[in-house]
Amino acid sequence: MGNGATISENARRNKPAVGCYLVTISVIMLAYLLEAVKHSKSWGYFLVAFLLLWIPGVLVIVTLKKKPDSKLIRYMILLGYVIPWSFLLFTATNNLVFTYALVLMILLNAYADRKFAVESAVLFNVMNIASIAFQIFTKGFDKDSLPTIEIQVLLMLLCGIYNVFTAKTGGAINDSKMQEIEDEKNRVSGLLSTIMSVSNEISGGIEQMTGRMGLLDEAMNRTCVAMEEVRSGSTETAESVQTQLIMTEEIQNRIDEVSHHATAIVNSVLETRDAVAQGSDNMNNLEQEVEASRVHSDSAAKELEQLEGYTQQMQTIVELINNVADQTSLLALNASIEAARAGEAGRGFSVVATEISNLANQTQAATDDIQELIANINHKLDDVAKAINTFIEGSAKQHDVAMETVKSLGTIQTDTSSIEHNAEGLTTAVKRLSDANRKIVESIQSISAITEEVSAHSNETYESSRNNTETVNEMMGIVDHLNQQAALLHQN
Numbered sequence: 001m002g003n004g005a006t007i008s009e010n011a012r013r014n015k016p017a018v019g020c021y022l023v024t025i026s027v028i029m030l031a032y033l034l035e036a037v038k039h040s041k042s043w044g045y046f047l048v049a050f051l052l053l054w055i056p057g058v059l060v061i062v063t064l065k066k067k068p069d070s071k072l073i074r075y076m077i078l079l080g081y082v083i084p085w086s087f088l089l090f091t092a093t094n095n096l097v098f099t100y101a102l103v104l105m106i107l108l109n110a111y112a113d114r115k116f117a118v119e120s121a122v123l124f125n126v127m128n129i130a131s132i133a134f135q136i137f138t139k140g141f142d143k144d145s146l147p148t149i150e151i152q153v154l155l156m157l158l159c160g161i162y163n164v165f166t167a168k169t170g171g172a173i174n175d176s177k178m179q180e181i182e183d184e185k186n187r188v189s190g191l192l193s194t195i196m197s198v199s200n201e202i203s204g205g206i207e208q209m210t211g212r213m214g215l216l217d218e219a220m221n222r223t224c225v226a227m228e229e230v231r232s233g234s235t236e237t238a239e240s241v242q243t244q245l246i247m248t249e250e251i252q253n254r255i256d257e258v259s260h261h262a263t264a265i266v267n268s269v270l271e272t273r274d275a276v277a278q279g280s281d282n283m284n285n286l287e288q289e290v291e292a293s294r295v296h297s298d299s300a301a302k303e304l305e306q307l308e309g310y311t312q313q314m315q316t317i318v319e320l321i322n323n324v325a326d327q328t329s330l331l332a333l334n335a336s337i338e339a340a341r342a343g344e345a346g347r348g349f350s351v352v353a354t355e356i357s358n359l360a361n362q363t364q365a366a367t368d369d370i371q372e373l374i375a376n377i378n379h380k381l382d383d384v385a386k387a388i389n390t391f392i393e394g395s396a397k398q399h400d401v402a403m404e405t406v407k408s409l410g411t412i413q414t415d416t417s418s419i420e421h422n423a424e425g426l427t428t429a430v431k432r433l434s435d436a437n438r439k440i441v442e443s444i445q446s447i448s449a450i451t452e453e454v455s456a457h458s459n460e461t462y463e464s465s466r467n468n469t470e471t472v473n474e475m476m477g478i479v480d481h482l483n484q485q486a487a488l489l490h491q492n
Contacts, residue, residue, distance in 0.1 A: 011069040013111050018064050020107045021077045025053040025084075028100060045091070052087055056080025074111055077104075078120050082127060089131045095145075098128055098152050105159050109166045117167035121160025128156045201485050212475050215467075250439070257432070264425075271411075271418075278411075282404045293394040299387045307380050314373050317366045324366065328359040 032049050035041040060076050081104050089097050101124045108120050132149055331352055339346035 010071055014064060014068055014070070014073045017077060017107060017110050018060055018073065020110075021060065021081065021104070022057055024103055024107070025057055025081070028088075029053060049084060049088060052084035053080075056083070074108070074113075074116060078108065078116075078123070082123055086127045086131070089127065090134055095135075095148055095152055098131070098156065101128070101156065102159050105163050109163055112167050112173075114164060114168045117163045121163050125156050125160050128152065201482075208478055212471050212478075215471050278404075289394050289397045296387050296390045296394065303380050303383050303387065310373050310376055310380070313369075317369050317373070320362075320366050324359050324363045328356055328363070331356050331359070 029050055032041060032046050036043050036046040056076060057080060060073060060080060063070060063073055063076060082101075085097075085100055085104075088100070105120060105124060108117065111117075132152065335352040335356065338352070342348070
């Protein structure tokens with residue numbers, strides 16, 4: 001099981017690591033393709049870099065498809081990247097090429113393997129220092145480049161140390177999680193043991209319950225025997241029942257009298273029902289008239305709302321007339337003053353006269369609108385009057401229906417009196433029925449004597465029932481114990 005979990009973990013880490021690795025070398029190749037296009041690098045140089053990057057990349061893809069859980073994939077990624085990176089680093093004119101290694105060092109943290117992190121950090125730092133030594137040997141030492149060399153060395157060294165620390169921390173976290181899983185497994189195992197123990201106790205309790213049920217079955221057999229004796233005593237009870245039957249016939253005669261009076265009551269109730277039905281119909285008519293009145297009232301309300309709208313329009317037009325009148329007066333005054341000053345030249349104020357004429361026309365138009373609105377209002381007022389008249393007629397019909405309802409109620413009152421009279425006759429019949437019941441009581445006394453004998457036979461039945469009760473109590477004790485065990489299982 002542990003081996004399967006490890007294989008699954010390797011496969012889970014390999015897939016995203018390979019994906020990021022392929023993206024990285026693709027970006028690097030794109031960068032060098034642009035360099036070749038700009039003639040900063042030759043096409044032969046680009047071809048060599050392409051082969052060094054993608055030959056290992058293809059091998060990594062093939063290995064991932066055939067064996068996705070292989071631990072070799074991480075080393076293939078490392079070496080397949082270090083080799084082309086070293087080539088680019090040794091042949092570069094810019095020392096910043098070393099930063100390509102930082103991307104892969106961060107990528108390899110996904111494995112959380114301290115040993116692998118140390119190996120990759122040592123490999124990258126050795127190749128980085130070797131490239132610096134190669135450049136100093138081939139190009140000579142330049143004091144101005146010393147800060148750049150220091151940064152290059154320190155940055156690679158710090159990244160290597162960071163990767164080792166990160167891998168160590170990730171491994172510790174993984175170990176902690178595995179320990180938690182192991183602890184949980186142990187706890188589940190203990191819980192299963194408890195469940196098995198409780199299940200055994202429950203099985204024992206069920207066996208005990210089965211034995212008690214056997215005892216209960218024997219007690220029930222004894223009960224059946226006792227009930228057989230009770231059945232033989234029922235024969236004597238039958239003779240007493242015959243006497244009671246004779247008395248029942250007498251009761252039946254009394255019941256016939258009660259039935260006669262009940263028939264009269266039913267007839268009175270039928271008449272009452274007819275009267276009530278008529279009253280109900282009248283009330284329905286009243287409801288319809290009320291509904292019609294409501295409709296007419298709504299109509300009157302709508303008409304009044306329209307009247308209000310026309311009134312508002314009249315107000316607006318009146319305001320317009322007032323404005324026009326004000327402007328007309330002002331223009332007339334100005335025209336008079338200017339004409340007096342100008343004398344013969346006042347003829348030039350014809351424009352003012354024209355404006356005054358236009359305003360007068362507007363005033364006339366507004367006056368016509370007012371007249372039209374007033375006519376509409378008068379028309380609507382006529383409609384309101386009609387609606388109100390209709391409402392008055394409905395009210396009159398409501399009054400007539402109410403009078404009919406009063407008459408129906410009078411009929412109901414009369415029938416109620418008849419019902420009361422018949423009820424008195426029913427009371428007399430009930431008294432006679434009471435006398436017959438006294439004789440029934442005497443017969444029941446005879447039945448009671450026989451019942452005492454039956455009771456004697458019931459004693460044995462009682463003893464058997466008590467034994468059954470004790471058995472049931474013992475069974476309840478067993479059930480309580482099982483419930484306690486189930487509660488313990490629930491707590492665990």
